[in-house]
Amino acid sequence: MTAAVPAPSPRPDAPGASLRTIRRTGFSIGLATGLYGISFGALATASGLDLWQAMVLSAVMFTGGSQFAFVGVVGGGGSALGAALASLLLGIRNTLYGLILAPSLPRGGARGAARAQLTIDESAALAATGTTEAERRAGFWSAGVWVYVFWNLFTLAGALAGQHIADPAAWGLDAAAAGAFIALLWPRLRSGDAVTIAVAAAFVALLTTPVLPAGLPVLAAALVAVVAGLLPSRRGATGHAAPEVDASDDEPATDEEERR
Amino acid sequence: MSLLWIAVIAASVLSFVQKWIGYQAPQDVLERPRIARITRLLPIALLGALVATQTAADGTEVVLDARLAGLGVAVVLLLVRAPFLVVVVGAAAAAAALRALGWA
Numbered sequence: 001m002t003a004a005v006p007a008p009s010p011r012p013d014a015p016g017a018s019l020r021t022i023r024r025t026g027f028s029i030g031l032a033t034g035l036y037g038i039s040f041g042a043l044a045t046a047s048g049l050d051l052w053q054a055m056v057l058s059a060v061m062f063t064g065g066s067q068f069a070f071v072g073v074v075g076g077g078g079s080a081l082g083a084a085l086a087s088l089l090l091g092i093r094n095t096l097y098g099l100i101l102a103p104s105l106p107r108g109g110a111r112g113a114a115r116a117q118l119t120i121d122e123s124a125a126l127a128a129t130g131t132t133e134a135e136r137r138a139g140f141w142s143a144g145v146w147v148y149v150f151w152n153l154f155t156l157a158g159a160l161a162g163q164h165i166a167d168p169a170a171w172g173l174d175a176a177a178a179g180a181f182i183a184l185l186w187p188r189l190r191s192g193d194a195v196t197i198a199v200a201a202a203f204v205a206l207l208t209t210p211v212l213p214a215g216l217p218v219l220a221a222a223l224v225a226v227v228a229g230l231l232p233s234r235r236g237a238t239g240h241a242a243p244e245v246d247a248s249d250d251e252p253a254t255d256e257e258e259r260r
Numbered sequence: 261m262s263l264l265w266i267a268v269i270a271a272s273v274l275s276f277v278q279k280w281i282g283y284q285a286p287q288d289v290l291e292r293p294r295i296a297r298i299t300r301l302l303p304i305a306l307l308g309a310l311v312a313t314q315t316a317a318d319g320t321e322v323v324l325d326a327r328l329a330g331l332g333v334a335v336v337l338l339l340v341r342a343p344f345l346v347v348v349v350g351a352a353a354a355a356a357a358l359r360a361l362g363w364a
């Protein structure tokens with residue numbers, strides 16, 4: 001789930017009005033992002049998951065990139081364990097969002113669990129556009145709640161449709177999965193280093209495809225990121241997991257050389 | 261319960277734990293440059309690998325077929341800033357059309 005988050009529109013003077021604007025933006029993001037739950041639902045059932053498995057992924061896992069990775073590995077003939085590992089590796093960035101958001105959001109209780117569950121690309125990004133605590137909270141909750149609602153509704157619609165497709169390849173659904181991944185990757189390719197890492201990972205995955213069981217080449221390629229991350233940074237700015245989140249000036253500082 | 265169900269539930273629950281743990285971790289974790297960098301680079305490497313395997317892997321074989329044309333169409337649509345759903349549908353339509361015509 002990596003919908004582009006529009007910059008906050010010209011800020012009205014009254015704080016109440018600006019909160020309303022943020023909540024409206026949250027709704028738009030929710031609807032736009034939720035819509036491609038259709039493609040997730042259809043791909044999931046075409047990859048061999050049943051409707052309930054697709055719905056558990058959307059309701060409980062609830063992080064788009066990981067969900068697509070899970071069904072991608074299963075659909076490619078990979079093991080269930082490989083699918084789970086791939087989805088968890090992609091989900092590591094949500095931990096980072098939590099670290100960044102922690103000071104702005106309430107802890108504990110049901111709201112503490114809800115804020116964790118709604119921590120995804122879109123909610124973290126809209127929260128990061130806020131300049132006050134109230135704006136960050138409004139951004140987080142509105143984007144998080146509306147994406148959750150629409151993502152699950154449209155997953156159901158896609159899964160119901162996908163169940164009636166006898167031959168997924170005839171409908172190009174295998175190519176749709178490739179299209180979904182390149183579309184998720186695209187906004188992250190903002191620096192030359194990011195492109196290098198993506199290409200190197202693709203190369204490693206294809207190189208290991210004939211020698212590893214299906215699903216594992218993707219994990220082997222993850223090592224590219226680990227190795228690149230451990231190498232001394234040349235000039236920083238090596239791609240961004242959360243470019244929008246970094247746009248905020250007043251969040252806890254990450255290391256200086258990583259910032260632009 | 262099938263292995264697939266176990267994987268779905270385990271991965272979903274652990275995915276929630278990943279989100280939850282971010283709020284509990286000490287803030288200075290963010291200041292460790294290597295952790296921050298690897299966290300940022302992982303999605304890029306994984307998505308790059310998934311693009312490659314979804315496009316050209318068939319089990320343990322590398323094959324070039326209609327999916328490659330679908331990926332090409334997706335890239336063109338991304339270059340003209342098409343929304344996500346249009347990109348996905350465009351890639352599927354290109355591959356489906358080539359197969360319907362018997363060209364791939």
